[in-house]
Amino acid sequence: MTAVSDADDPLARERAHLAASRSALRAMRADVEALDLRDVTANWVNSEVLQHQIDDRIKALADLAHTPLFFGRLDYLHAVGAEEAEGAEIKKGSEATSLEGRRRETGGQFYIGRRHVHDADGDPMVIDWRAPVSQPFYRASKTAPMDVALRRRFGYTGGELTAYEDEHLSDPAEAARTSKLLQQEIERPRVGPMRDIVATIQPEQDEIVRSGLGGTVCVQGGPGTGKTAVGLHRVAYLLYAHRERLARTGTLVIGPNKSFLHYIEQVLPALGELEVKQATVDDLVAHVEVRGTDAAETAVVKGDARMAEVLARAVRSHVTLPTEALMVVRGSRRWRIPSYELEEIVQELLDRDIRYGAARDALPQRIAHAVLVRMEQAGEAPDDRVQDAVARNAAVKAAVKSIWPPVDPAKLVLRLLSDADFLAAHAEGILTEEEQKAVLWTKPARSVKSAKWSAADAVLIDEAGDLVARTHSLGHVVLDEAQDLSPMQYRAVGRRCTTGSATVLGDLAQGTTPWATRSWAEALGHLGKTDAVVEELTAGFRVPREVIAYASRLLPDIAPGLAEVESVRESPGSLSVRRVSDLDAEVVAACGEALAHEGSIGLIAADARVPALGAALASAGLRCLSPGEETTPDTRLTLVPASLAKGLEYDYVVLDEPSAVVSGEPDLRTGLRRLYVALTRAVSGLTVIHRADLPGQLG
Numbered sequence: 178m179t180a181v182s183d184a185d186d187p188l189a190r191e192r193a194h195l196a197a198s199r200s201a202l203r204a205m206r207a208d209v210e211a212l213d214l215r216d217v218t219a220n221w222v223n224s225e226v227l228q229h230q231i232d233d234r235i236k237a238l239a240d241l242a243h244t245p246l247f248f249g250r251l252d253y254l255h256a257v258g259a260e261e262a263e264g265a266e267i268k269k270g271s272e273a274t275s276l277e278g279r280r281r282e283t284g285g286q287f288y289i290g291r292r293h294v295h296d297a298d299g300d301p302m303v304i305d306w307r308a309p310v311s312q313p314f315y316r317a318s319k320t321a322p323m324d325v326a327l328r329r330r331f332g333y334t335g336g337e338l339t340a341y342e343d344e345h346l347s348d349p350a351e352a353a354r355t356s357k358l359l360q361q362e363i364e365r366p367r368v369g370p371m372r373d374i375v376a377t378i379q380p381e382q383d384e385i386v387r388s389g390l391g392g393t394v395c396v397q398g399g400p401g402t403g404k405t406a407v408g409l410h411r412v413a414y415l416l417y418a419h420r421e422r423l424a425r426t427g428t429l430v431i432g433p434n435k436s437f438l439h440y441i442e443q444v445l446p447a448l449g450e451l452e453v454k455q456a457t458v459d460d461l462v463a464h465v466e467v468r469g470t471d472a473a474e475t476a477v478v479k480g481d482a483r484m485a486e487v488l489a490r491a492v493r494s495h496v497t498l499p500t501e502a503l504m505v506v507r508g509s510r511r512w513r514i515p516s517y518e519l520e521e522i523v524q525e526l527l528d529r530d531i532r533y534g535a536a537r538d539a540l541p542q543r544i545a546h547a548v549l550v551r552m553e554q555a556g557e558a559p560d561d562r563v564q565d566a567v568a569r570n571a572a573v574k575a576a577v578k579s580i581w582p583p584v585d586p587a588k589l590v591l592r593l594l595s596d597a598d599f600l601a602a603h604a605e606g607i608l609t610e611e612e613q614k615a616v617l618w619t620k621p622a623r624s625v626k627s628a629k630w631s632a633a634d635a636v637l638i639d640e641a642g643d644l645v646a647r648t649h650s651l652g653h654v655v656l657d658e659a660q661d662l663s664p665m666q667y668r669a670v671g672r673r674c675t676t677g678s679a680t681v682l683g684d685l686a687q688g689t690t691p692w693a694t695r696s697w698a699e700a701l702g703h704l705g706k707t708d709a710v711v712e713e714l715t716a717g718f719r720v721p722r723e724v725i726a727y728a729s730r731l732l733p734d735i736a737p738g739l740a741e742v743e744s745v746r747e748s749p750g751s752l753s754v755r756r757v758s759d760l761d762a763e764v765v766a767a768c769g770e771a772l773a774h775e776g777s778i779g780l781i782a783a784d785a786r787v788p789a790l791g792a793a794l795a796s797a798g799l800r801c802l803s804p805g806e807e808t809t810p811d812t813r814l815t816l817v818p819a820s821l822a823k824g825l826e827y828d829y830v831v832l833d834e835p836s837a838v839v840s841g842e843p844d845l846r847t848g849l850r851r852l853y854v855a856l857t858r859a860v861s862g863l864t865v866i867h868r869a870d871l872p873g874q875l876g
């Protein structure tokens with residue numbers, strides 16, 4: 178029997194490259210594991226830090242059995258520069274040199290994967306998907322082949338490479354066709370948390386993913402258009418392209434709630450990025466314990482950007498212009514600074530755009546300077562040490578304390594919400610009387626500790642905190658489900674990226690808070706990023722065509738003017754709407770039917786219906802999870818209160834009583850938006866079960 182030659186069996190050749198890449202990765206990992214820190218660090222702290230970095234590197238180099246090491250290949254027509262091939266990762270001269278050789282032979286053949294893998298000589302076996310040379314894998318087309326002769330996509334079953342699909346982009350004779358492997362990957366059933374999409378990022382998504390670190394991008398996109406996926410991949414891309422800078426400044430992903438963050442938390446580690454922090458807006462502003470809630474009209478006023486002006490006035494009101502001269506005694510001499518001169522110093526600090534706390538810190542030195550000028554006029558020759566000593570003089574300290582006392586942000590907000598006169602003094606001309614009444618506590622709180630702070634109050638404290646001392650800014654912030662943020666929350670996020678940039682993701686049609694975003698331009702203004710570019714994603718990857726068409730009947734009422742999502746997925750029979758008389762029993766039965774399919778099942782219901790449905794499922798012997806709990810092959814059903822459905826997805830969704838979802842909200846528009854969210858969580862099938870009439874648009 179003759180052995181099959183490589184040329185005869187390309188699949189065998191690709192498998193051989195996979196096996197070789199795997200062993201190269203193992204060798205890279207072994208190299209890192211073998212590092213002996215005792216040789217390089219004498220000091221314990223350094224070795225702790227280094228060990229941490231090494232542990233991360235070892236984790237990042239893990240060969241995950243079910244994550245293919247590469248998913249594509251590009252064959253270039255002409256040579257590619259070493260810079261482009263390795264992008265920001267290029268470090269070793271040997272890689273560049275050996276690449277040179279490879280280019281001469283082949284014109285450039287690159288395997289694209291989740292991370293860079295090289296062999297013992299430093300020859301690249303797999304190129305990081307983020308390297309510039311990988312870009313045509315996502316963007317090249319028949320009309321713009323980007324110098325690519327062949328684009329090959331690989332299909333895997335488990336960890337096994339089982340198929341490939343070729344596109345000869347520069348061959349005019351070959352007709353363009355849609356990729357089956359791409360379609361299969363998009364339709365692969367979901368079990369467990371969200372996964373990465375590196376193998377199938379679409380051209381319009383790639384443009385956002387690879388947009389530069391300097392600019393803020395805002396993405397408007399309907400349900401399932403890949404906003405979350407794009408935001409997470411953008412962070413991974415930026416970390417690759419600007420690793421050092423972002424390692425110093427930090428990156429953060431902000432999501433609407435803990436269960437959502439739990440759902441997305443494995444995407445970045447799967448891409449080898451372990452250092453990105455995640456938080457909700459509430460986490461960011463957790464200066465006090467939140468135990469209270471606000472009525473909607475109160476929260477609307479507290480979340481309004483005008484509150485920033487009220488707070489700014491209230492903070493500044495602590496400055497009292499001096500009315501008396503200051504006498505500084507040093508040895509046998511007395512130095513007098515008249516009140517008008519003190520006033521000038523204070524006024525000058527007030528006019529400058531610096532934080533209250535920074536100005537307070539500067540004041541003693543300014544006063545000391547005025548004293549020094551007098552000393553010099555009197556023929557003395559004081560130096561810096563004298564100035565410092567004067568700044569610390571008891572009389573100067575006392576003057577500073579009375580002119581510019583310290584401000585505690587939480588105490589300030591406590592006073593604004595408790596003391597009608599204090600609020601009125603600073604809200605005059607900004608908030609109406611009714612609005613002032615709305616924010617005042619009916620029962621004034623005694624102390625910061627005992628106050629029943631609401632989530633909106635915590636944001637006010639954060640704003641006040643920033644007026645006193647500048648908030649630390651990160652290098653990049655991804656803000657998901659942004660449409661639900663109040664103007665004051667946008668400001669809280671904005672001050673965490675004043676010197677960095679942001680990726681803002683949202684859908685105006687899915688805004689379900691009373692202060693939901695009306696326009697991105699307005700939101701970006703509150704965020705402090707008016708120069709942001711607004712992009713729109715319209716291709717839907719989650720929801721099948723039939724289902725999105727049904728949900729989109731709500732669009733004219735909830736977001737007139739927004740385009741309907743164009744599903745990339747045809748899935749006939751994916752929608753079923755049933756009117757029943759025994760609601761609970763039929764819902765349980767529908768869950769049972771859904772469980773006959775592979776993948777995850779979500780039963781979505783109005784929050785108030787959740788206890789009854791939980792009991793009905795339990796008595797039918799069906800185990801269910803709460804959102805954020807991980808699905809397992811044994812327990813694939815999650816009971817989801819409609820208020821937590823946002824951002825999540827399930828292969829099959831059973832939606833209980835739509836009218837209850839609508840009436841669970843304070844107004845019709847919010848109710849219909851909540852329903853729109855619930856209707857757009859299904860990947861493969863949606864079953865709507867109702868006893869009451871459906872909202873008119875769906876009837």
Ligand SMILES: Nc1ncnc2c1ncn2[C@@H]1O[C@H](COP(=O)(O)OP(=O)(O)OP(=O)(O)O)[C@@H](O)[C@H]1O
Pocket residue numbers: 362363372373374377378379382398399400401402403404405406407684687718719823824825826857
């Ligand atoms: N290019 C792609 N290839 C494969 N799957 C994709 C692609 N883009 C998005 N998806 C998948 O589509 C689903 C929806 O994506 P995602 O959750 O990011 O959408 P979204 O716009 O944030 O939705 P929502 O508005 O509902 O929060 C996810 O399962 C995601 O992995």
